[in-house]
Amino acid sequence: MNKIIRPAHENDVLAIYQLLAFYALKQIVLPRTEADIRYYLANFTVCEIDGELAGCMAVRDFGNRLFEVRSLVIKSEYQGQGIGGELVSGAIARLKSKYDKFKLFALTYRANFFIRNGFVKVNKEMFPEKIWSDCMLCPKHDHCDEEAVLYEYEKGRIG
Ligand SMILES: CC(C)(COP(=O)(O)OP(=O)(O)OC[C@H]1O[C@@H](n2cnc3c(N)ncnc32)[C@H](O)[C@@H]1OP(=O)(O)O)[C@@H](O)C(=O)NCCC(=O)NCCS
Structure with a gap:
């Protein structure tokens, strides 16, 4: 099995x-939409297995x-x-290499998956940027049942 984790290319848009x-x-x-994926393509990382798109994630x-x-x-x-x-820990590693904090x-509906990857549950009202942008496009925006999870990093901070 040939598995590659890499930034997304233009050729991945349809499969994503x-x-x-x-x-x-x-x-x-x-x-x-395809146009939205293409516009934000630089945010996407994909996993390719034997030439087939196996997964994607955007940050x-x-x-x-x-x-x-x-979009995980x-x-x-x-x-x-x-x-x-691997996709989530790769994103964390890239952010750590660029930012001290x-x-x-x-x-998500998969809070436990994120918790196993170092996140903690938080109150979703902490993120007004999210709530006022694409949540408004979500059919569930007035009865959102997702949970918010957060990974907070500060270089040198212990615990
Ligand atoms: C949620 C999702 C992205 C997780 O991706 P995944 O590749 O299945 O995740 P992992 O394999 O890293 O972890 C999944 C489980 O497999 C287990 N696992 C991890 N590595 C493993 C391995 N090498 N062998 C066997 N099991 C493994 C983990 O314990 C984990 O358990 P958990 O889900 O209870 O935490 C995927 O299930 C998915 O696409 N779900 C549908 C869409 C969705 O819910 N997206 C999330 C939107 S925020």
Whole structure:
């Protein structure tokens, strides 16, 4: 098995769109158009297995060293093999190499997955940037049942 984790390319747009659309229909992730994926392509990391797109994740920059993990999906046949964990820990490592201090959050139905990757549960009202932007596009915006999780980093801080 040849597994590669790499930044997304233009050629990945359709496969990312199809992967996200499947989970967007189930209302597990927000729907994204091909144009939106292409516009934000630099935010995406993908996992490719034997030439096939096995998973993707985007990290959105809200400014002020606040980031969000979004559009994290692993194809069902590749789930439970550590790929989601690798994508998230890769994002954390990249942020640590660039910033002495940052916050990385996610809104999710899989809080335990994030907790196993170093996040803690927090109150989602902590993130007005998120709530007032794409949450408004979500069909569940007035009855959101996702949980917020946060990874907070400050160089040199212990615990
Ligand atoms: C949530 C999701 C991204 C996790 O990705 P994943 O690749 O399955 O994640 P991992 O394999 O790293 O971890 C999943 C589980 O497999 C286990 N696992 C990790 N590495 C493993 C390995 N090498 N072998 C066997 N099991 C392993 C972990 O214990 C973990 O358990 P948990 O889910 O109870 O925490 C994926 O399940 C998914 O795409 N779900 C549908 C969409 C979704 O919910 N996205 C999240 C939106 S925020």
